[in-house]
Structure formats: C-alpha cells, structure tokens
Amino acid sequence: MGGRNFLGEFEQRVLLAILRCGDGAHPIEVRREVMRATGHEPSRGAFYTTLDRLDAKQLVRWTTEAGAEKRDGLPQRTFVVTPEGLRALRASRKALLELWSGLDGILSEQ
Amino acid sequence: MNQPPRLADWLLSRVLPLGKRGESIRGDLREEYRAMCGGGRPLGLPNLWYWHQALRLTLRYLTEPSRTPALSTPRRSPMLHDLTSDLRSALRLFRRTPGTSSLIVVTLALAIGAATIGFAFADLALFRGLPVDDPSRVVSVFAADTHGAQSRGRVSGPDYLDYRDRSQTLERVSAFRQGRAALIVDGHSRTLTVSWATGDFFRAMGQPAVQGRTLANADDAPGAPPVAVLSHRYWQEELAGRPDAVGRSMQIGRANYTVVGVVTPAMEVGNLAEIDVWLPLQITAAGARDVRDLRFVARLRDGVTFASAAAELAAIGDALATQYPESNAGWRVRLVPISDLMGGDNFWVVIALFLFSIGLLIAIATANVSNLVMVRAVARQRELAVRAALGARSGRLVRQLVIEGLMLSTVAAALAVPAAWLGLQVIASLSPDPVFHQLVIDAHEFSFVAALALLCPLIFSVAPARTLARTDMRQVLAATGSRGSTAPMRGRDVLVVAQVALAVILLTASSLALRSVRQVFATPTGLDTSRVLVFTLDFNDAQYPAEEQSRAAALATREALSRVAGVDISTMLTALPILGAEGIAPITVDHDVPRLQRLLASSPIHARRRIEAGRDHHRGHRRRRGRPGPQDARRRLVGVERVECRRGERGRGEPLLWRRQRRDRPPPDVFPRAGLDHRPRCRRDQRRGRPRHDRGRAAARVGLDGRAAPARDLRPEVTGRSRRARERGASRRGGHRARRADRVSRDL
Numbered sequence: 001m002g003g004r005n006f007l008g009e010f011e012q013r014v015l016l017a018i019l020r021c022g023d024g025a026h027p028i029e030v031r032r033e034v035m036r037a038t039g040h041e042p043s044r045g046a047f048y049t050t051l052d053r054l055d056a057k058q059l060v061r062w063t064t065e066a067g068a069e070k071r072d073g074l075p076q077r078t079f080v081v082t083p084e085g086l087r088a089l090r091a092s093r094k095a096l097l098e099l100w101s102g103l104d105g106i107l108s109e110q
Numbered sequence: 111m112n113q114p115p116r117l118a119d120w121l122l123s124r125v126l127p128l129g130k131r132g133e134s135i136r137g138d139l140r141e142e143y144r145a146m147c148g149g150g151r152p153l154g155l156p157n158l159w160y161w162h163q164a165l166r167l168t169l170r171y172l173t174e175p176s177r178t179p180a181l182s183t184p185r186r187s188p189m190l191h192d193l194t195s196d197l198r199s200a201l202r203l204f205r206r207t208p209g210t211s212s213l214i215v216v217t218l219a220l221a222i223g224a225a226t227i228g229f230a231f232a233d234l235a236l237f238r239g240l241p242v243d244d245p246s247r248v249v250s251v252f253a254a255d256t257h258g259a260q261s262r263g264r265v266s267g268p269d270y271l272d273y274r275d276r277s278q279t280l281e282r283v284s285a286f287r288q289g290r291a292a293l294i295v296d297g298h299s300r301t302l303t304v305s306w307a308t309g310d311f312f313r314a315m316g317q318p319a320v321q322g323r324t325l326a327n328a329d330d331a332p333g334a335p336p337v338a339v340l341s342h343r344y345w346q347e348e349l350a351g352r353p354d355a356v357g358r359s360m361q362i363g364r365a366n367y368t369v370v371g372v373v374t375p376a377m378e379v380g381n382l383a384e385i386d387v388w389l390p391l392q393i394t395a396a397g398a399r400d401v402r403d404l405r406f407v408a409r410l411r412d413g414v415t416f417a418s419a420a421a422e423l424a425a426i427g428d429a430l431a432t433q434y435p436e437s438n439a440g441w442r443v444r445l446v447p448i449s450d451l452m453g454g455d456n457f458w459v460v461i462a463l464f465l466f467s468i469g470l471l472i473a474i475a476t477a478n479v480s481n482l483v484m485v486r487a488v489a490r491q492r493e494l495a496v497r498a499a500l501g502a503r504s505g506r507l508v509r510q511l512v513i514e515g516l517m518l519s520t521v522a523a524a525l526a527v528p529a530a531w532l533g534l535q536v537i538a539s540l541s542p543d544p545v546f547h548q549l550v551i552d553a554h555e556f557s558f559v560a561a562l563a564l565l566c567p568l569i570f571s572v573a574p575a576r577t578l579a580r581t582d583m584r585q586v587l588a589a590t591g592s593r594g595s596t597a598p599m600r601g602r603d604v605l606v607v608a609q610v611a612l613a614v615i616l617l618t619a620s621s622l623a624l625r626s627v628r629q630v631f632a633t634p635t636g637l638d639t640s641r642v643l644v645f646t647l648d649f650n651d652a653q654y655p656a657e658e659q660s661r662a663a664a665l666a667t668r669e670a671l672s673r674v675a676g677v678d679i680s681t682m683l684t685a686l687p688i689l690g691a692e693g694i695a696p697i698t699v700d701h702d703v704p705r706l707q708r709l710l711a712s713s714p715i716h717a718r719r720r721i722e723a724g725r726d727h728h729r730g731h732r733r734r735r736g737r738p739g740p741q742d743a744r745r746r747l748v749g750v751e752r753v754e755c756r757r758g759e760r761g762r763g764e765p766l767l768w769r770r771q772r773r774d775r776p777p778p779d780v781f782p783r784a785g786l787d788h789r790p791r792c793r794r795d796q797r798r799g800r801p802r803h804d805r806g807r808a809a810a811r812v813g814l815d816g817r818a819a820p821a822r823d824l825r826p827e828v829t830g831r832s833r834r835a836r837e838r839g840a841s842r843r844g845g846h847r848a849r850r851a852d853r854v855s856r857d858l
Contacts, residue, residue: 028138044163045170048135052127064130067137069111070144074137075130 007092011059013038014050015089018060018079025079027051051079059085112147114140115157118164125168139163173201192506193513200514203486210486211518214479218522221475222562223529228468229558230534230549232461241377243316248448249280249416251406251423253441262446264402267393269430269438273406276426279419280408282314286391287404288381294361302362303384306391312339312373314407321345322356322371329390338367339388342375348386362387383548399437407448420445470616472562477609480570483515484605487574508575515567523563527551530559573605641678 007015017033018025027048035041054060061082064075081089100107119136126132139160146156204211242248251273253263265273265285274283286307292299312324320342329337338360340349349355360367373388393404410419427443487494494507531551538546647667664682671680
C-alpha cells in the first residue's frame with residue numbers, strides 16, 4: 001500500500017458502506033449504512049467531504065442520474081468502489097489484522 | 111410541494127462545489143427535507159433542520175482545505191488567495207476553540223449593542239437635529255431677562271410683530287405655540303395636541319406638505335377662513351392615510367376648520383412629534399406685551415451673518431424696552447442658532463460624557479477580548495512558529511490575527527444590532543417620555559456598528575501581534591509540548607491592569623450618577639403620595655362655553671367622586687405641587703424694604719398656597735403663614751402660589767421679589783370634562799397621565815440661593831396634569847399678572 005492511498009478510519013467505513021449498498025449506493029443510503037453499522041451519525045459535512053476526498057484519491061467513482069421530483073430535478077450520484085479502492089481496503093484490512101494478531105490475551109473481553 | 115428556505119439554499123449554492131457534485135448534495139438535502147415534511151407536520155422543524163445543515167455544510171466547506179484546484183473557477187490573485195486562506199484558517203480556529211470564540215463574540219456583541227444604544231441617544235441629539243432645511247440659516251429668537259432667570263424665554267405677540275416688521279436681516283419670521291384643543295366629533299369631544307403657527311412657519315422650517323399644502327400667509331390674517339394642517343402621524347393613525355382627508359372639515363373648539371394638507375413626517379422630532387394638528391396663529395398688536403408665550407423662528411436673509419442679525423435684534427429689543435418700559439424693561443432679545451436648540455446650553459457636556467462612557471465601555475470590552483485573543487495566541491505559538499519557519503512573514507501572521515478578529519467582530523456586530531434593537535424596545539416600553547420612542551436603529555446606527563466592528567479587531571489584535579513579534583520562534587519550536595508556551599507575559603498583565611482600571615472608572619462614575627439620582631429622589635418633599643390616585647380631566651370651550659358652566663361641572667365631578675365608596679378626599683388642583691407649571695416674573699419692591707429684609711433673613715422662601723377651601727384641614731395641612739379664614743373660604747378652585755424672595759444681586763442693588771406664580775383660575779380647556787370621553791388618546795398619553803414624582807426637577811427648581819425649599823410648605827392635593835396642560839397653563843398665566851403683583855405686595 002502506497003502512502004498516497006492510506007485510508008483513515010472514516011474513509012474505510014465509507015468505502016465499506018458503499019460496498020454494502022451494492023448498486024444503489026446513493027449518498028443518503030451510504031450515510032445511513034454508516035450510521036446503522038457504527039451507531040453514530042456522521043455529520044453531512046464530514047461525509048460529503050470524505051466522499052470528495054476518496055474521489056480525489058480515485059478510490060471511488062460516481063455517476064449521476066436525473067433527479068426525481070422530490071429532489072426538484074437535481075442530479076443524484078451513485079458511487080462504486082474502484083479497483084484501487086478495493087486494493088486499499090484489502091491492504092488496510094491486512095495491516096490491521098497484522099496489528100491485531102497476537103493481542104487477544106490483552107484485548108479480549110473478560 | 112414544500113420548498114426549503116430560499117436563503118439557506120442560496121447559501122449552499124454559493125458554498126458547495128460547482129457542477130453536479132454540489133447539485134447532488136443539494137438534491138440529497140432536499141430529498142431528506144421533503145421526507146421530514148411528510149405527514150403534515152409543521153414546517154418549522156424541517157426549516158430549522160435545513161438551516162442547521164446548510165450552516166454546518168457551509169462551515170465545513172469553507173474550512174476544508176482544497177486538495178484539488180478548482181477547475182471551473184478562474185485562478186485568483188495571490189492576495190485574494192491569501193485572504194481566502196486566512197478566512198479559512200479563522201473559521202477552522204472558530205471550530206477548534208468554540209468556547210473562547212463564543213466568549214469573544216458574546217463580549218463584543220454586548221459591548222457593541224450597549225454602545226449602539228448609547229449612540230442612538232447621541233445620534234438623536236447630535237446628528238438627526240431638528241426638522242429644518244438648511245439649519246445654518248435658521249435662528250430662534252428668545253426673550254431673556256437681564257437677571258438670568260430665563261435665558262430662553264418666549265416672546266409676546268406684539269413684540270414678535272415689532273421684530274418681524276422692523277428687522278431687515280431676517281426673513282420668513284414666524285411664531286408658534288403649542289397647546290391643546292377639543293375635537294368635536296358627533297357630539298363627543300377628544301383632546302388634540304395643537305400647534306398654532308403663523309403662515310410663514312413651514313417656509314421658515316423649509317418643510318413641505320406631503321398632501322395638499324401647509325399654512326400660508328393668508329391663513330393667519332384676521333377674518334381668514336379657518337384651515338388646518340394635519341401631522342403625518344395623525345393622518346396615518348386616525349385617518350388611515352386616506353387621500354380624501356384633505357378638504358374635510360373638522361370641528362375644533364367652536365370653529366369648523368377645513369383640512370388643507372398633511373405636513374411631512376420629517377417634522378415629527380422632539381415635542382413636535384406630539385402635535386396632531388397645525389392651526390393658523392393670528393397675532394394682533396393689541397395683545398399684552400408681558401404675555402410671553404410664543405416661540406419665534408426665522409431665517410437669515412442671504413448674505414446676513416448671525417452676528418449682524420443678533421446686533422440688529424438687540425437694537426430693536428433696546429428700542430422696545432425704551433418704548434414700553436413697563437413690559438419690556440429688563441428684557442433683552444437673544445438669538446440662538448436653531449441647531450443649538452437641542453438640549454440646553456450645556457447639553458454638549460452631557461453628550462460628551464455620554465460618548466466618553468461609550469468609549470470606556472468599548473475600551474473595557476476590547477481589553478477583555480484582547481486578553482482572550484492573547485491567551486489563544488500564546489497557546490498557538492507553536493503553530494505560528496511553524497508557519498514562520500516555513501517562510502511566513504510576520505506581517506502575514508499579524509494579518510491572519512487581524513482577519514480572525516474581523517471575523518469574530520463581524521459575527522458580534524451581527525448579533526449586536528438585534529440586541530440593541532431589543533434594548534431600545536425595552537427602554538421605550540419602560541419610559542413614557544416621547545424621546546425614547548424616537549430612538550431607532552437605522553443607517554446611522556448601522557454605520558456606527560460597522561465602524562466598531564472594523565475598529566475593535568484592530569485594537570484587540572495589537573497586543574497579541576506585538577507579543578508574537580517579540581517572541582523567539584526558535585525557542586518556541588525547541589520547547590517541549592505541541593501547544594507552545596503558556597508562560598505569563600507582561601502584555602497580558604498590562605491588559606488585565608488596564609481592563610480593571612477602566613472598569614473601576616466606569617463603575618465609579620456609574621455608581622456616583624446612581625447615587626446622585628437616588629439622593630434626589632430621596633430628598634424629603636413632604637408629599638404624602640400614598641393612596642393618592644391621580645387623573646386629568648379636561649373641559650372644553652365647545653361643551654362648556656361659559657366659565658360658570660365649567661366650574662359647575664367641575665364641582666359636580668368632585669361631589670360625584672366624593673360619593674364613591676373608598677374615596678376619602680377628592681379635590682382638584684390646576685397645577686401639581688412641585689411639578690406644576692410655574693413661571694418667574696420679577697417685581698421691583700420700592701417700599702417697605704426693611705420688612706422684606708427681615709423676611710429674607712427669617713426664611714429664604716416665603717410660600718403660600720391656595721387650594722379648595724377647607725380641604726387642606728382634612729389633610730392636617732399646617733400653613734406656614736396665615737390661617738384659613740373667610741378670605742380663603744371665598745376662594746374656590748384656586749391654584750398654588752409660592753412666593754420666593756431673595757436679595758437683589760448681579761449688580762442691581764435693590765431687593766427684588768421673585769414670584770413663582772401659578773394660575774388662580776384654570777382655563778376652561780384644562781378643567782375636567784365630566785361625562786365625556788376621558789379615555790387617553792394613545793398608550794403614550796396613558797403612560798404620561800400617571801403620577802410622576804419628578805423630584806429632581808423639583809429640587810432644582812424650588813431652590814433659592816442654593817437651598818431647597820422647606821418640604822413642609824409643599825403638599826400634594828391632586829397630581830397629574832400632563833405636560834401639555836402645564837405648557838398651556840404657562841401660556842395663559844400672564845393675563846393675571848398685575849392682579850397677582852398687587853396681592854403679593856399686600857402679603858409683604
């Protein structure tokens with residue numbers, strides 16, 4: 001994993017939520033999934049700027065479709081994780097598992 | 111379909127990234143907004159939610175460092191780029207230290223708000239001025255007695271005519287006086303505040319009509335058809351601003367007046383704001399010269415200086431004194447620029463002290479904020495040292511501090527305006543005085559707030575900037591800890607000392623002022639106002655044309671009141687003790703001087719008062735001089751008279767008797783209007799009609815040779831004549847002057 005694609009914790013959560021949403025990874029659903037999984041509601045500002053950051057790192061890609069009436073015709077984005085994004089997630093997972101391994105005696109709940 | 115708040119949406123459209131990225135975020139917000147609006151819930155909560163999200167997104171995107179160059183925006187200039195960068199840094203700092211930032215904002219908002227309230231007073235007195243076009247050419251003429259008792263006395267009608275006819279330096283010479291009159295509508299009356307003015311008055315003031323015309327020269331000629339000009343406020347409040355008001359007929363008193371116009375609202379300043387209707391003032395040369403009840407304004411002719419006009423009028427005044435020594439001797443004419451009329455002669459001292467207090471308040475606030483900013487700057491020393499190490503010049507760092515301060519003061523100013531407005535509303539609701547109702551937040555106050563918002567950051571950023579400039583950044587970087595040094599600094603000590611010193615000065619001055627006011631109010635006057643109810647009733651000439659009729663109605667009212675259960679004593683009086691209308695007239699005593707001297711030695715104040723016969727016994731009133739007897743019993747419904755004596759001074763040599771006089775017989779138009787509509791005209795009148803115990807004015811007025819009047823000489827009978835009624839009374843009392851002079855001489 002290069003330093004350029006180092007993932008922060010919240011970035012990992014967003015990428016994973018996009019993957020869990022599948023084809024319908026609209027920002028509203030992705031944010032809802034993050035909230036459901038973590039029990040914490042991320043602020044919209046942090047969420048959208050993280051999406052922009054992942055896009056700038058080319059870890060996600062988005063397409064737009066015409067918005068419905070409830071959106072006053074404003075476009076809706078659908079996100080997918082790019083192969084680079086998948087690679088970054090795998091590397092991050094691997095690194096974290098490496099770090100976690102061997103610490104069960106210390107970190108396991110009594 | 112419900113629409114989100116437009117302003118919040120506009121804000122988002124300006125802040126979010128351009129193109130589909132930003133549009134999709136706005137679309138997401140609208141989708142969630144519409145989901146919240148479902149189910150027929152009120153829109154307040156969704157709108158609030160939308161605003162909350164818009165502001166949070168705005169703050170986030172403004173502070174988020176741009177990682178990619180903006181493709182769709184042109185490249186900005188370096189200075190603009192630096193400015194934007196500093197603003198982002200300031201916003202980030204606001205987010206990082208919300209407690210300190212909020213404290214700074216609240217401190218500044220309170221200080222600027224309080225200063226704005228103070229400025230509104232000064233603005234009303236200094237900058238708004240009088241409703242006069244080209245005020246540098248307009249003068250007011252006063253009659254001043256040579257003993258200085260009245261420096262701004264009014265002018266009698268015949269004197270006014272002489273000044274007008276003889277003057278070559280003045281033009282549009284006009285006079286006016288204020289009073290009350292009864293408007294009769296469908297057999298019922300209501301009281302109007304009226305100003306009688308000569309035809310040239312509005313031309314002298316340079317104020318036009320917004321409907322129809324103002325008074326003309328022909329209107330005040332004898333035999334002219336009666337016309338009336340409405341004030342803009344009266345036109346709006348009572349006639350709903352109807353254009354057909356012009357041409358209508360109004361019965362005022364016994365005459366029917368035709369409305370010929372509506373005067374501009376610019377006239378509604380100070381006491382002029384109380385006027386409902388302007389009527390023509392007819393002045394004849396046959397009037398009494400010692401009845402000085404007219405205010406007098408005029409314009410300087412082109413090319414005439416103030417000094418030459420004053421000299422000419424002084425010469426005319428001397429000629430009149432020679433021609434009419436009985437009425438004009440001892441009086442001189444005084445010219446005052448109309449721009450100096452606001453307040454008294456020393457009004458500038460009051461305003462200067464007021465502005466000084468405002469300055470102190472701002473100084474304390476900025477010292478406080480400066481201390482907070484310095485603490486924060488010290489805590490950020492390491493961050494700033496890193497920026498300096500990376501090449502940032504000290505000027506750039508100082509600019510960043512100033513921009514951070516500007517941002518905070520801008521937010522504070524935005525909060526200070528509604529705070530000041532709220533404060534003015536509270537003041538207006540607490541005080542009946544009309545001047546408080548004229549305090550507004552307008553362009554002047556906005557400019558003042560903007561100036562403070564610009565000035566304060568420059569002041570409170572100086573100390574932190576100096577601290578940074580003197581700090582050795584190498585030592586800061588070498589020091590342990592990531593937040594920089596928090597060692598005490600001399601600058602902070604100086605700030606604390608300055609802040610405490612300023613606060614002590616302000617608190618001392620405020621406590622002294624409060625103490626003075628409290629002492630004035632605590633001065634014993636002998637007035638027992640417990641369980642005394644006060645109200646004002648008016649009779650009018652139309653309903654009670656004969657004096658006997660009004661008197662009978664007054665007595666009937668009193669008898670009816672005395673029969674009301676719970677009413678112990680009911681009595682009536684034309685003027686309030688202490689607060690009543692009174693004037694001063696000099697009388698030269700050319701006989702029995704030794705007795706006068708004995709009188710002066712025994713008591714500086716010789717006071718008598720006459721009220722309804724027998725009524726004072728119910729109150730245990732002890733007369734200082736004389737006893738109630740048949741002579742008093744024959745007096746019905748007379749006023750209060752106080753006689754004051756003092757030695758002649760200011761170089762005259764002979765003893766003088768100064769008589770503070772009040773009317774013996776109240777004029778019919780200020781008598782109770784029994785059985786008629788007594789409702790106050792508006793809330794302001796209602797407030798004004800309540801009893802006022804203005805002991806401050808009383809203490810200043812009653813004093814003789816610097817001493818206050820014996821309190822036992824003054825007792826309340828009935829309080830509560832309005833100021834207008836007192837002014838009206840003051841304008842009529844001169845007619846009984848000769849008779850009173852004889853009586854005073856007898857008393858001596």
